[in-house]
Amino acid sequence: MFMQLVHVAVAVIMRGNRVLIAKRSDDAHQGGLWEFPGGKVESNETVRHALKRELKEELDIEVNLSDGVQPLISIRHDYGDKAVLLDVWVVSSFEGEAVGAEGQPIKWVEKENLNDFAFPEANKPIISAILLPNKYLITGGYETPDDCMHKLQHAISCHGIKLVQFRNHGLYASDQEAYIAQATGIRDICHYNGVRLILNAPPAILQGIDAAGVHLTYAQANEYSTRPVPRNKWLGVSCHNAEELSNLARLSPDYVLLSPVNKTATHPDAEPMGWEKFKALVETVPYPVFALGGMMDTDMTDAINYGAQGIAAISAWW
Numbered sequence: 115m116f117m118q119l120v121h122v123a124v125a126v127i128m129r130g131n132r133v134l135i136a137k138r139s140d141d142a143h144q145g146g147l148w149e150f151p152g153g154k155v156e157s158n159e160t161v162r163h164a165l166k167r168e169l170k171e172e173l174d175i176e177v178n179l180s181d182g183v184q185p186l187i188s189i190r191h192d193y194g195d196k197a198v199l200l201d202v203w204v205v206s207s208f209e210g211e212a213v214g215a216e217g218q219p220i221k222w223v224e225k226e227n228l229n230d231f232a233f234p235e236a237n238k239p240i241i242s243a244i245l246l247p248n249k250y251l252i253t254g255g256y257e258t259p260d261d262c263m264h265k266l267q268h269a270i271s272c273h274g275i276k277l278v279q280f281r282n283h284g285l286y287a288s289d290q291e292a293y294i295a296q297a298t299g300i301r302d303i304c305h306y307n308g309v310r311l312i313l314n315a316p317p318a319i320l321q322g323i324d325a326a327g328v329h330l331t332y333a334q335a336n337e338y339s340t341r342p343v344p345r346n347k348w349l350g351v352s353c354h355n356a357e358e359l360s361n362l363a364r365l366s367p368d369y370v371l372l373s374p375v376n377k378t379a380t381h382p383d384a385e386p387m388g389w390e391k392f393k394a395l396v397e398t399v400p401y402p403v404f405a406l407g408g409m410m411d412t413d414m415t416d417a418i419n420y421g422a423q424g425i426a427a428i429s430a431w432w
């Protein structure tokens with residue numbers, strides 16, 4: 115049966131490290147669960163205007179649309195009784211003090227604690243998107259382990275990196291002990307700097323090193339029939355096209371890297387997809403997607419506006 119997709123404007127209202135959540139009334143769709151405030155986009159308005167209207171109605175705050183609002187993620191989800199398109203925005207500038215204007219309970223919660231609350235099923239990737247930064251450094255070449263540490267420390271200090279993927283397939287394949295020793299040193303630097311470390315290695319590596327998660331190539335990921343890492347660890351996968359993106363659904367990855375968006379020195383023969391194609395692909399999946407391939411800091415605004423979580427890069431910061 116054809117079910118109409120209900121377009122919903124959703125606000126992740128941020129104040130420092132805290133996010134505003136509200137409780138849905140028991141008799142509403144997905145009732146009794148916590149939500150990010152928002153509501154249905156009406157036929158005569160844009161999604162941004164719906165956001166502004168809903169936040170006035172539900173919280174009595176006045177959102178500044180000119181510079182206080184930025185796209186975060188959009189998610190299509192079919193609940194069986196209702197299909198929704200959640201169009202989620204980060205709201206960082208507004209006037210007034212938020213209250214539960216419709217009598218609903220509201221709460222400001224530390225973003226790291228969001229997983230302690232019961233949200234509708236469609237909200238899982240919204241929480242991942244809130245917890246992920248918009249810059250994702252992938253480590254590049256280096257001469258010695260010390261050189262690697264220096265490059266990493268420099269990237270963290272000078273470019274504000276909060277998420278790092280340690281990638282050295284050659285070392286992992288040839289000498290696992292050396293890989294673990296080096297990854298452990300990197301983990302310590304990351305830990306000290308409040309940076310999340312993802313290892314580009316098989317999931318079993320997490321038994322030896324307490325990293326935040328693993329990143330797999332599409333081919334590696336495709337070997338698994340179910341999610342190969344526990345829910346409290348991050349799982350990322352590299353993808354290049356629509357087929358790969360849709361095949362991954364069974365693994366519920368926490369994010370994906372989609373490439374190449376632009377021309378890149380590391381894969382000079384790969385045909386770049388460009389931003390329009392990137393956006394069309396991102397719209398098909400319910401996970402945060404980082405743009406990869408020739409990305410520089412100056413690409414960040416495009417990335418966000420074309421639906422990305424942010425940009426992933428080696429040479430921009432390494």
Ligand SMILES: Nc1nc2c([nH]c(=O)n2[C@H]2C[C@H](O)[C@@H](COP(=O)(O)OP(=O)(O)OP(=O)(O)O)O2)c(=O)[nH]1
Pocket residue numbers: 122123124142143144148149150151152153154168196198200234235236237
């Ligand atoms: N606002 C909001 N809606 C969500 C979230 N997650 C989620 O699945 N939804 C679903 C539940 C509903 O089916 C739909 C939002 O509808 P709504 O009930 O908030 O719409 P509304 O504010 O316009 O309410 P109403 O006028 O129909 O009472 O989206 C979320 O985090 N925030």
Ligand SMILES: [Mg+2]
Pocket residue numbers: 151152153154172
């Ligand atoms: Mg609502």
